[in-house]
Amino acid sequence: MLIQNESPYLAHVFICTNDRKGERKSCADGDSQLLKAKLKEAVDAKGWKGKVRVSTSGCLGVCGEGPNVMIYPQKLWFSGVTPDDVDEILSTIERLMSEA
Template sequence: MAVQKVSPYVAHVFVCTNDRGGARKSCADDNSELVKAALKRVVDEKGWKGNVRVSTSGCMGLCATGPNVMIYPQKVLFSGVSPDDVDGIVSAIERFVADG
């Protein structure tokens, strides 16, 4: 039987890495794996492990505007993300961590 609990994370960051193999636009087309790797590296460097989790996401249904990064429970969505946008995403996460 499932046990319901409160999430242990202040922020859970989902990075879509869905790859349709070129059949249609997908988040993987524009380096979403690099975005995920950079976010994981920053979370580690800042000592946020245990408070912030970066996870791979399958399709969010928003591929036309991807790559997409979604942060919960804050309900924040970043679309059209590139590795150059990681600093801005980290700034948002910093606010969430500070707010606890």
């Protein structure tokens, strides 16, 4: 039986890690796995576990502009993200949490 629930997270961060194995450009070409690991580590270090969830996403349809990161339910989308952008994404999440 279908059960509908409200998300327990203030922000849910999805990182596309789609890998087309060189057939076409994909988010995995831009170190999206490392990006996810760094974001997850930083969220844990900030004590946001249970408030912010970092998850892997499959293809979001714009791998040519990737890696792509989405934050929901705020509907924020970042393209061309690198592991060096983690601090900026964390600042965005921090701002979102203060507004919640």
